Amino acid sequence: MDxxxxxxxxxxxxxxxxxxxxxxxxxxxxxxxLYALAVPRRLQSGAAVLALLTVAVAAATTIPMLDGPxxxxxxxxxxxxxxxxxxxxxxxxxxxxxxALSLPWxxxxxxxxxxxxxxxxxxxxxxxLAGATDLKQFVVSMLLSSATGYVLTAYHRLSRASAxxxxxxxxLGALTSASMLIGVAxxxxxxxxxxxxxxxxxLTSTSGPGLAVAAALVVVAVAFKLGAVPAHAWMxxxxxxxxxxxxxxxxxxxxVGAFLFLARLVLVLPPDGLGWRPLVAVIAATTMxxxxxxxxxxxxxxxxxxxxxxSQTGYGLLAxxxxxxxxxxxxxxxxxxxxxxLANVAAFGVVVQLRGRTDRLTYAGxxxxxxxxxxxxxxxxxxxxxxxxxxxxxxxxxxxAAAIDAGYGWLxxxxxxxxxxxxxxxxxxxxxMYFDDLAGPVPVLSRTAGFAAVxxxxxxVLVGVGAELLFRAFDGIQLLPS
Amino acid sequence: MLTLAIFLPIAAAAVFALLPRRLRSDxxxxxxxxxxxxxxxxxxxxxxxxxLILLGAWARFDGGGGFELVESSEWIPTLGVGYRVGIxxxxxxxxxxxxxxxxxxxxxxxxxxxxxxxxxxxMLFLEGVSVGLFLxxxxxxxxxxxxxxxxxxxxxxxxxxxxxxxxxxxxxxxYTFAGSLALLLAILGLxxxxxxxxxxxxxxxxxxxxxxxxxxxxxxxxGFFIGFGVKTPVVPFHTWLPPAHVDAPGPxxxxxxxxxxxxxxxxxxxxxxxxxxxTFARFAFxxxxxxxxxxxxxxxxxxxxxxxKRLIAYTSVNHMGYVMLGLAAAGASIAGQEDAQALxxxxxxxxxxxxxxxxxxLFLVSGSILARxxxxxxxxxxxxxxxxxALTGITVVAAFASLGLPGLAGFVAEFQVFAGALAVYPxxxxxxxLGIVITAALFLRMLQQxxxxxxxxxxxxxxDLGWIERLTxxxxxxxxxxxxVAPALLLDVIDTFAGPFVGR
Numbered sequence: 001m002d003x004x005x006x007x008x009x010x011x012x013x014x015x016x017x018x019x020x021x022x023x024x025x026x027x028x029x030x031x032x033x034l035y036a037l038a039v040p041r042r043l044q045s046g047a048a049v050l051a052l053l054t055v056a057v058a059a060a061t062t063i064p065m066l067d068g069p070x071x072x073x074x075x076x077x078x079x080x081x082x083x084x085x086x087x088x089x090x091x092x093x094x095x096x097x098x099x100a101l102s103l104p105w106x107x108x109x110x111x112x113x114x115x116x117x118x119x120x121x122x123x124x125x126x127x128x129l130a131g132a133t134d135l136k137q138f139v140v141s142m143l144l145s146s147a148t149g150y151v152l153t154a155y156h157r158l159s160r161a162s163a164x165x166x167x168x169x170x171x172l173g174a175l176t177s178a179s180m181l182i183g184v185a186x187x188x189x190x191x192x193x194x195x196x197x198x199x200x201x202x203l204t205s206t207s208g209p210g211l212a213v214a215a216a217l218v219v220v221a222v223a224f225k226l227g228a229v230p231a232h233a234w235m236x237x238x239x240x241x242x243x244x245x246x247x248x249x250x251x252x253x254x255x256v257g258a259f260l261f262l263a264r265l266v267l268v269l270p271p272d273g274l275g276w277r278p279l280v281a282v283i284a285a286t287t288m289x290x291x292x293x294x295x296x297x298x299x300x301x302x303x304x305x306x307x308x309x310x311s312q313t314g315y316g317l318l319a320x321x322x323x324x325x326x327x328x329x330x331x332x333x334x335x336x337x338x339x340x341x342l343a344n345v346a347a348f349g350v351v352v353q354l355r356g357r358t359d360r361l362t363y364a365g366x367x368x369x370x371x372x373x374x375x376x377x378x379x380x381x382x383x384x385x386x387x388x389x390x391x392x393x394x395x396x397x398x399x400x401a402a403a404i405d406a407g408y409g410w411l412x413x414x415x416x417x418x419x420x421x422x423x424x425x426x427x428x429x430x431x432x433m434y435f436d437d438l439a440g441p442v443p444v445l446s447r448t449a450g451f452a453a454v455x456x457x458x459x460x461v462l463v464g465v466g467a468e469l470l471f472r473a474f475d476g477i478q479l480l481p482s
Numbered sequence: 483m484l485t486l487a488i489f490l491p492i493a494a495a496a497v498f499a500l501l502p503r504r505l506r507s508d509x510x511x512x513x514x515x516x517x518x519x520x521x522x523x524x525x526x527x528x529x530x531x532x533x534l535i536l537l538g539a540w541a542r543f544d545g546g547g548g549f550e551l552v553e554s555s556e557w558i559p560t561l562g563v564g565y566r567v568g569i570x571x572x573x574x575x576x577x578x579x580x581x582x583x584x585x586x587x588x589x590x591x592x593x594x595x596x597x598x599x600x601x602x603x604x605m606l607f608l609e610g611v612s613v614g615l616f617l618x619x620x621x622x623x624x625x626x627x628x629x630x631x632x633x634x635x636x637x638x639x640x641x642x643x644x645x646x647x648x649x650x651x652x653x654x655x656x657y658t659f660a661g662s663l664a665l666l667l668a669i670l671g672l673x674x675x676x677x678x679x680x681x682x683x684x685x686x687x688x689x690x691x692x693x694x695x696x697x698x699x700x701x702x703x704x705g706f707f708i709g710f711g712v713k714t715p716v717v718p719f720h721t722w723l724p725p726a727h728v729d730a731p732g733p734x735x736x737x738x739x740x741x742x743x744x745x746x747x748x749x750x751x752x753x754x755x756x757x758x759x760x761t762f763a764r765f766a767f768x769x770x771x772x773x774x775x776x777x778x779x780x781x782x783x784x785x786x787x788x789x790x791k792r793l794i795a796y797t798s799v800n801h802m803g804y805v806m807l808g809l810a811a812a813g814a815s816i817a818g819q820e821d822a823q824a825l826x827x828x829x830x831x832x833x834x835x836x837x838x839x840x841x842x843x844l845f846l847v848s849g850s851i852l853a854r855x856x857x858x859x860x861x862x863x864x865x866x867x868x869x870x871x872a873l874t875g876i877t878v879v880a881a882f883a884s885l886g887l888p889g890l891a892g893f894v895a896e897f898q899v900f901a902g903a904l905a906v907y908p909x910x911x912x913x914x915x916l917g918i919v920i921t922a923a924l925f926l927r928m929l930q931q932x933x934x935x936x937x938x939x940x941x942x943x944x945x946d947l948g949w950i951e952r953l954t955x956x957x958x959x960x961x962x963x964x965x966x967v968a969p970a971l972l973l974d975v976i977d978t979f980a981g982p983f984v985g986r
Binding site for chain 1: 559633660
C-alpha cells in the first residue's frame with residue numbers, strides 16, 4: 001500500500017516536471033495580478049516587466065525539453081512531445097514581442113496591470129491547446145484561450161470599435177463553443193474515452209454518420225480559433241478594433257495551439273470511410289480564397305492584415321490535409337506557424353509603432369520618413385506572399401510540396417493562384433510607402449515598440465535563411481504515441 | 483570566385499541602401515548634389531567587378547563538358563537544397579552578357595528623382611541576383627534568384643518609372659509572379675519525383691526522374707512552360723511586357739529586356755529541355771508554332787506602334803520568338819538531324835546574347851531620347867541625324883543589328899536559328915522568315931521618322947550624347963560588331979554545351 005503511494009507520489013512529481021513552463025505561466029500570471037492590485041497606478045507598467053520575466057523563465061524551462069524525453073503525461077492527456085515543445089517556444093516568443101509592444105501602448109492606461117495577467121493566461125491557453133491529447137483538456141484550453149481573448153480584445157472599453165470587436169468575437173466564440181461541447185460529448189460516446197490515443201482504437205469507421213457529425217462539430221470549433229471558414233468572421237473585426245498589440249496576439253498565437261490540436265485530432269479519426277481529408281481540403285480552399293478576395297478591397301491596413309490572416313490559415317491547412325500521407329506535413333506545419341506568427345506580430349508591431357495608424361493612404365511616403373519601419377512592414381508582407389529568402393517562402397514551398405506529395409496537387413495550384421491574387425493587396429500597402437510622397441508628419445510611439453517590431457521583422461529574414469536548422473529539428477517528429 | 487561575382491554586388495547594394503540619409507541624398511531632390519555623381523561612380527565600379535570575374539572564368543573555361551568551376555556547399559540538406567554554382571557553355575555566355583549589360587546600365591545617366599542611394603542599391607542587387615540565376619546549379623537557388631529579380635524590378639519601375647508606372651509595375655509583378663508560382667509547382671513536382679530527393683540540377687539531369695507520358699509529367703511540363711513562357715515572353719503571355727517597358731526608366735528597360743527575358747529561355751534549355759527532354763520533344767512542334775506566332779505577331783504589332791519604346795518592346799517579343807523557334811527545333815526528336823539541331827541550339831543561345839546587347843542598346847538610346855525630348859512618340863521627332871550624329875550612328879547600328887544585317891551580332895544568331903529550324907520544321911521556319919522582313923521594314927521606318935526628314939523647330943537646340951553615354955553605348959556597339967565579325971569566339975564556347983546536348 002505504502003509502496004504504491006510512494007510510486008504515485010514519484011509519478012506526480014515527474015508529471016509536474018513535464019509541465020514546468022505551464023506552471024511558470026500560471027504562477028507568473030498570478031504574481032502579475034497581485035502586483036497590479038498592490039502597486040499604485042504610476043507603477044502599473046512594472047507588470048509588463050514581470051510578465052516579460054515570466055515568459056523568459058518559461059522559455060528557459062522549455063528549451064531543455066527539446067532534448068527529450070518525449071512523454072504523454074497525466075494518463076496520456078497531455079503531450080510533451082517535440083511539436084508541443086516547439087509550439088510552446090513559438091507562443092512564448094510571440095508573447096514576449098507582444099508584451100514589448102504593449103508596454104508603451106498601455107503606458108497611459110492606469111489599469112494596465114491586469115492586462116498582462118490576461119495576456120499570460122491567454123498564452124497559457126494556446127500552449128495547453130498545443131499539448132492537449134485529450135478532449136476535456138482540449139475544451140478547457142479552448143475556453144481559457146477564448147475567454148481571455150474576448151477581454152483582451154475589448155480592453156479599450158471606452159472605444160466603440162474595441163467593444164464591438166470584443167462582442168463579435170465573443171458571440172462567434174460562444175456559438176462555436178456550443179458546437180465544440182456537443183461534438184466532444186458525441187465523440188466520447190462513440191469512442192468510450194476522451195483521450196486521443198484511446199479514441200484512436202475506440203473509433204471505428206463503422207460509426208458512420210454519427211462520427212462524421214461529431215468530428216465536424218469539433219472541427220468547426222477549431223476553425224473558430226484558426227480563423228478558418230466558416231468561423232472566420234471575427235478576424236478582420238478584431239484586427240481592426242482590438243488594441244493593436246492585442247490584434248497582433250489574437251490573430252496569430254491561438255492558431256499555434258489550434259493547428260496542433262487539429263493535426264492530432266485528424267490522426268485519431270479513422271482514415272477510411274469518414275473522408276475528413278476532403279473536408280479539411282475544402283475548408284482550406286475556401287478559407288484561403290475568401291480571405292484573399294475579401295482583403296482585395298480593404299483600405300484599412302489592419303482589416304487587410306486581418307483578412308490576410310484568414311487566408312494564411314488556409315495555406316496552413318494544406319499541412320493538415322497532408323498529415324500521414326507526406327512526411328513533410330508536420331515539419332511544414334511547424335515551420336509555417338513560426339514564419340507566420342513572426343511575420344504577423346512584426347506587421348502589427350509596425351502598426352503599433354505608428355500609433356495604430358490604419359488608413360492605407362496615410363502610409364504614403366513612409367519609406368522616406370521611417371525607412372526602417374517601412375522596410376520591416378515590406379519584409380513581413382513579402383514574407384506573406386512567399387518571396388524568397390524570407391521565412392514565408394520556405395513555408396509555402398514545403399506546404400505546397402506536402403500537398404502535392406499527399407495527392408492534393410489541385411490544392412497547391414489553388415494556393416499558388418491565391419498567392420498571385422494576394423500580391424495585389426499587399427502591393428496596395430507596399431506601393432504607396434515607396435512610390436508616393438510623404439503625406440504628413442509620422443508620429444511614432446516609442447523606441448521599445450519600434451525595436452520589438454524591427455527585431456521580429458529581422459527574425460522573419462533569419463528564419464527564412466536558416467530554414468535548414470529548423471527543418472532538421474522538425475525532421476521525423478510525431479504527434480501521438482505510436 | 484563565382485560566388486564573389488554574385489554576392490559582391492548584393493553586399494554593395496545593402497551598403498547603398500543603408501547609407502545615412504545625408505550621403506544618399508534622397509531627402510531633397512537637389513540635382514547638383516555632389517554625392518549623386520560620386521555614388522554613380524562607386525556603383526559603376528562595383529557593377530563592373532562581376533564582369534571582370536566572369537572574364538577570368540572564361541579564361542579558365544576549358545569546355546570539356548559538364549559544369550566547371552563549381553562551388554558548392556550544403557544549405558538545407560534535409561530538403562536536398564544546396565548552394566551550388568558553376569558554368570558551362572550555356573551559362574557562361576549568358577552570365578557574361580548579363581554582367582556586361584548591367585555594368586553599362588548602372589553607369590548610364592538617368593533621372594534619379596533625387597534618390598540615387600536606393601536606385602543604385604536596387605540595380606546592384608538585381609545584377610547580383612541575375613548573375614546568380616545564370617550561374618546557379620540548384621533548382622531551389624535558381625528559384626530564389628528568379629523571384630528576387632522580380633521584386634527588384636518591381637521597385638525600380640514603380641519608383642523611377644514614368645507615366646502610369648505603379649500600374650505597370652504591379653501588372654508586371656502579378657503576371658511574372660504568377661508565372662513563377664507555376665514554375666515553383668513544377669519544380670516541386672520534379673523534386674518529389676527524384677530519389678533521393680534533391681534540387682541539384684546536375685543530379686536531376688542525370689536521374690531524368692520523369693519519363694515522358696502520363697498526366698504527372700505533362701502537368702510538370704505545363705508548369706515549367708507557363709513559368710518560363712511568361713518570362714520569355716511568348717504569345718499569349720506577353721501582355722505584361724509593353725507597359726512595363728514603356729513606363730520603366732531606360733536602364734531598367736535595358737536590364738529587363740536584355741537580361742530578365744533571357745531567364746525564361748535559359749530556363750527552357752537548362753531545366754525543361756535538360757530534365758524532361760522526352761516530354762519536350764513531344765511538345766516541340768506546338769512550341770514551334772507558338773514561337774512562330776510570337777515572331778509574326780510581335781513584328782506586326784511592333785509595325786503598328788507610334789511609340790518608340792513600345793515598338794522596341796514588341797520587337798523583343800518577336801526576337802524571343804526566334805530563340806523559341808531555335809529551341810523547338812533543337813528539342814524535337816527527329817533522327818539524323820543532329821547537326822541542324824546543334825545549329826539551332828547554338829543559334830538560339832547566341833540570339834539570347836545578341837538580343838541582350840542589341841535591345842539593351844536600343845532601350846538605353848530611347849531613354850536618352852526621352853530625357854531630351856520628353857516623349858516617345860516618333861511623330862514628334864525627325865531630322866535628328868543632322869543635330870546628333872553620335873546618337874544617330876549608334877541607333878542605326880543597333881537597329882540594323884536587330885533586323886539582322888550581316889556583319890552584326892543579330893545576323894549570325896538568326897541565320898543559325900533559321901538554318902537549323904529549316905531542316906527540322908521547314909514550314910514553320912518559312913513562315914517565321916516573314917518576321918525578318920517585317921522587322922526590317924519597321925526599323926527602317928523608325929529610323930526614317932526619328933532621324934531623317936526635316937528637323938522640327940523645337941529640336942534645333944537638341945544636345946547630342948554626352949561622354950558617358952557615348953562610352954557606354956560605344957562599348958555595346960563594339961561588342962555587337964565584334965560578335966558579328968568574329969562569332970567563332972562565342973560559338974566555340976556555346977558549342978561545348980550544344981554539341982553534346984543534341985547527342986552529336
